[in-house]
Amino acid sequence: MIAAKKVPGKFNIEMFDDVPVLQRKWHAGLRPGERLPRYEDVMLGSLGRLADHIVLLKDNNEALEVSRTGRFIQKWLEDDRWDIPLSALSPDCATALGEAAASALRNSRPYPTVAHRVRDGLVQTYDILALPTFSRWGGTLIGVYVNERAPQYNLLDAIFSTTDEGVLSLATIRDAAGQPFDFQIVHHNQGASRLLKLPSTELQWRRLSAGGNLLCLPEVTERLLGVINGGSRDQFEVDSDDRNLRLGVTAFGDILSLTVSDVTALKRREASFRLLFDNNPMPMWVFDAETTGFLSVNDAAVQHYGYSRATFLRMKLREIWPEDEWVPHNQALQQVGDVYHSGRNWRHLKADGSEIEVLTFGRRVAFDGRDGFLVAVVDITERRKAEARIAHMAHHDGLTNLPNRERYQDRLKQALEQSQPGNKPVAVLCIDLDLFKNVNDSFGHPMGDRLLKAVADRLRSEVRGNNLVARLGGDEFAVVMASDVSPNEASDYAARLIKTLSATYNLDGIEVVVGASIGIALSPGDGDTSEELMRNADMALYRAKSDGGGVHRFFEREMDRQAQKRRDMELDLRRAFANGEFELHYQPLVDLAADRISGFESLLRWRHPEKGMISPADFIPVAEDIGLIVSLGEWVLREACTEAAKWPADVKVAVNLSPVQFRSRSLVQVVVSALAHSGLSPLRLELEITESLFLAETEANLAILHQLRELGVSISMDDFGTGYSSLSYLRSFPFDKIKIDRSFVKDLAERSDCVAIVRAISGLGRSLNITTTAEGVETVDQLDWLRAEGCNEVQGFLFSAARPAAEVEALLSRFGRRASKAA
Template sequence: MIAAKNSFKSSSGKSNAEMFDDVPVLQRKWQAAHRPGGGLPRYEDVMLGSLGRLADHIVLLKSHHDTLEVSRTGRYAQKWLGDDRWDIPLTGLAPDCATALNEAAASALRNGRPYLAAAHCVRDGVVQTYDILALPTSSRWGGTLIGVYVNARGLQYNLLDAIFSTTDEGVLSLAAIRDSAGQPFDFQIVHHNQGASRLLKLPSTDLLWHRLSAGGNLLCLPDVIERLLDVIKSGDGQQFEIDSDHRNLKLGARAFGDILSLTVSDVTALKRREASFRLLFDNNPMPMWVFDAETTGFISVNDAAVQHYGYSRETFLRMKLRQIWPEDEWVTHTEALQQVGDTYHSGRNWRHLKADGSEIQVLTFGRRVAFDGRDGFLVAVADITERRKAEARIAHMAHHDGLTNLPNRELYQDRLRQALEQSQPGNKRVAVLCVDLDLFKNVNDSFGHPMGDRLLKMVADRLRSEVRGNNLVARLGGDEFAIVLASDVSPNEASDYAARLIKTLSARYDMDGIEVVIGASIGIALSPGDGDTSEELMRNADMALYRAKSDGGGVHRFFEREMDRQAQKRRDMELDLRRAFANGEFEVHYQPLVDIAADRISGFESLLRWRHPEKGMISPADFIPVAEDIGLIVALGEWVLRQACTEAAKWPEDVKVAVNLSPVQFRSRNLVQVVISALARSGLSPLRLELEITESLFLAETEANLAILHQLRELGVSISMDDFGTGYSSLSYLRSFPFDKIKIDRSFIKDLAQRSDCVAIVRAISGLGRSLNITTTAEGVETVDQLNWLRAEGCNEVQGFLFSAARPAAEIEALLLRFGRRASQAA
């Protein structure tokens, strides 16, 4: 049972966006796609792309002629709905889920913006609150699509325990409805028992999902609603009475979060104790009985107990309590019974036997009563069998991967710690194997993620078949798995096992007639030599895996101490890099670009240099990749761009400046603004700025990156491709974007005078440049012979040590004076 509640703020005053990470992510994604005055954002811009795991939580609704239809649902959403069907009317779902979805979607459509609501789900006596975020979008095929995100929030409440402890007769559960400021203003009936229908003189259909503000029953009186709102706001329980129809009803209210437990008692009837007891007992939907306090024999059972346990009433009344207890719990049951006072509720769950021999798990609640002149105990029973099964499933899910059903990282680490503890007395070895699939990304890219998921399941089956005994295999995430070999394994045994595992995983996979081939790389660490804690072994096995991947994959490698040294060196460089940027240790040097035809310097390439206070100059080849990995390259790149533009503004107006861009800078999505800012602050004309990229930029998010390149080109900035000819698809990239310049990689220039193939490549690239009206620049020119060859082949520009190494900004003027206007003087 679910009640929707309009709210962008919780009762604590904190917004849901502050409390739950997923909601602000989706809201930002919607806002980023929304254009003021342009109507709703497009479905493709909001709901497609990098949703990742959030896609499993989405219910996609289609608005058609003022009705809503379920178009698609994710796996998590299907579990919540209890329905995996697509393309059905929203009314075809369970009414609780349909009500919450309809209210959230309708509000989002009415407001034309994301709408956040809360839904309270009551199942098996447990209350779970869900966040529901409706994102309205437009469809390219017309109409409107609403993506509704659903996710469980926080704590659960045991409604059954709360109800039984606070009422004897009528029971209702009310969900508070909050306004946009987070204040409660109304209630919706989300659960009630038969007693509530009887006391309020309304059928169940007129109560369930009914809002109190709509009127129609005694609870809808304004002063009653006001008292109930006070309970929600204060969190304190209240009892009060109302008079109507010659009846006096006593109401008991208690808040459990946003759920109000309300008990309704007819005080007049309770004065006649025996009648009220019969009313509570006979018609109660919970199994109930009275047993003799002395003999433990059943002296009365209600209809619910007869139906639930399967014994006839006559059989029940001939039995004693022991006959519904499993034999192995006779002692504990008897001891608990001896300690019972006048009232009790079980502090643990018990096992009971039904007539067909099956077992159920129950909670029992009781109190001492006088029944037909005998001292007895009235007992109510709550069957929690399904709840315990659900809890067991949840516990399993908490320690197992949802896709492959293999143990997850948490269980893996726990088992690894146990294996290490058990191995210590005999100084036995424990092996940790980190397994990463080779070429798995190709499967996802070629066949889609559903096929990739199927492949991961097949890989898991093969791994499971190779792991026996007290060993364990787990999925750590993505296409990464890990194995614990808990027995005392030698390095040779671990090596043979890894080799066999690679062969097993590399065998062909038949997927609906498609033969898929992947491979595996494995890193191995052995205790105690490679570490005696789970953290050390996992870290060292991961380093060994990195080495295996670096060696081409399809192999296994053992951890070596040199790997740790290199890792420490890398960590030290990361710390030094961050300090270096803060301390101003970086410099920008400039290497001249020479126009061959005009024999003059046409520009300078700006190059980042790091002068370490203790280690001296550090090669960019060493620190640039690290800066890219840790994200520092974005700030460094902005700094270099500003410095280069500011310096170039001092040069002659026909001298350009070239700045290298990292692919990482494109991910920040504010690159265009950074370039505009650098040009504006320096006063440099965009026509004098060249931005150099490498083809790796095209390997990810190509459409987005091309859009940025076109925006930069529209500013008047020139775009050049660096290291042309060294990649796989350089020619196709020339078709993707109209480059202003291509730079021939120095590897082709080095042997230009000795190798005919290098001459042919340079000639081809120069000819390609002329045909496409693209400037060609040769890098790494060190000899006059190389310069002459390049001039003969029609290359436009050159740079290299023949003219000058990269120099600090203070030496630019001297370089211009030294070379004058003629490049030939550089020789």
């Protein structure tokens, strides 16, 4: 295109069209399949005057080189050299060219940008366009177009004209004797006009003696005259009704350079700071950032620390720090920036020598012309004490103040970690008090709590070194022996603990005696984790309790096998109940006088799909422990009643009840539901219980038994004669039947004492009008003895083992009974 003629003072508008022209030329030279156009298609040919504005850069993969430059470029660069590194040019031009060329190469596209050049305070803006091309001689050439965009402007004038501060130049006016007495404004910016609230035309050439603005105040003139006479500089503030101005003055011969700043907002912030600082209830101070001396303290700091204000202001920070914290305090000061928030708790010393724990928050401030630091202090002494109490409570038992289970487990894990290098044994002792429940039942829980405290004191006195004793809950305690303990040492220690804990306790004048049982597990043989050792020590404790208590037992692998077997059975039981693997078998009860079947005892059987029939002696106790016996017992009642309803009307069915079923408190409703569902008469249902039912909650259980009797259901006591107080139970409840345990029947023919017991029970039954049934009859001799002693009923293998429900009819027929369903 043809260049338009430049007009002085104007910039060339048509030059803005050069950039799109060059971009179109670049795209026109781009051939299909090529990443860049060729150099000769873009840079050679009809460039005309544009060639004067182009610098050709060569990319040699290491650095850019200046290959050719046009006349305008040479003037712009102030350098006419060719074949030189780009870095040899002035930094401002080299940087602009290098960045444009790098962007064009990176994108493989023309790259337009804008650059600025400053010379002698004058700023010129340039358009730049980098055009990457492919050279047939090898490598890449970048043609960079440069042209000025707008007229130059003076940088200092621009800064002074746009700044919010007022800038003025004042010429000194002297009298005939050469003494300065007045000043005249010879230059100012718009900021000065705005701050002094006068139009620019009125300020220019105005003498200060003419008045009309803040600079004309006598005190201002006096300060200005002082600067002229002293040849120095000054800074001061001038206040009016609504504003505060800060003046900075520097003398250059008879010319004063004056800056005016509005500090109204700053002064108001300072006033607010003073108000917030002085009256703040939080201790606060300002210290010198260089000397660490206190510059100011508020009333709260004086009251809280106990130093007088005068004493405070003579002190340095170091004097309120404990000596052992001087180093970390100093390190924190060296790293502090403009804002500080303590990342840790610090200790401070009060005037009376006491220590407090604090958090500090700070901000750098200018204070009375000094670099200062404003600090606010939060006293967390009481909070830390409360946190310590809470932390102690979280890891200690509230009653005995011994470590709790969580603290014990942490200590055990720590002991195991420390023992690993030498594989040193760690012992775990689980301690359970014997007969503790009797103390609670006899004297009440407050007495039981006092006993636990006394036990804790005795245990605490027996623990030394790294060992630890804890209360795990209830009357269960534990000790970890962490000092490379041997089995003999653990055994001796356990024996000593049992002896110590078994000695008489005097509690409020009452002598109390309890014992202790202990289970022991040692690492690594009995486990190398805290969970394994605790579990195995607990199994050893169970063994000690089973052996009568008052002893200690070590863990044995057989215990673990039995425990695993027990866990497997628990899982199998739950699955078996859900899958309907249980069934009822029925063993006949034979009336000796009538020589016929009077009823059947329903007996629960479990047919495991893989293990076959499992003995009730194995699974009933487990079902009771896990609570499954309640649901299982409800099913047995319903199933037995439903089956018995098919038998002759004078044939009864007996169902065994577990003591656990009584604890559910819904047993009566379950029996009523089973009878209603089956249509069986209550008179044909017998419920068998054992004397263990009377060992706990006797009154509540007796009430349930009476409710069942009111329904018309018969109540039998099973295994009579094997317990401690069977005779007293006959006084507690009018049983309909007592069943003589098979252990007495088995040896009738050989042992006279068994004959005496059977005779006594039979006689007791006749006297109390209670039916007697002998269990476990297997021989004719046993039957003859029982008949001779007056027993009413018998059952046992002599007549039949328990048989499935489908065989009941055959059993009835065998004994000459009609097996049709009762009407």
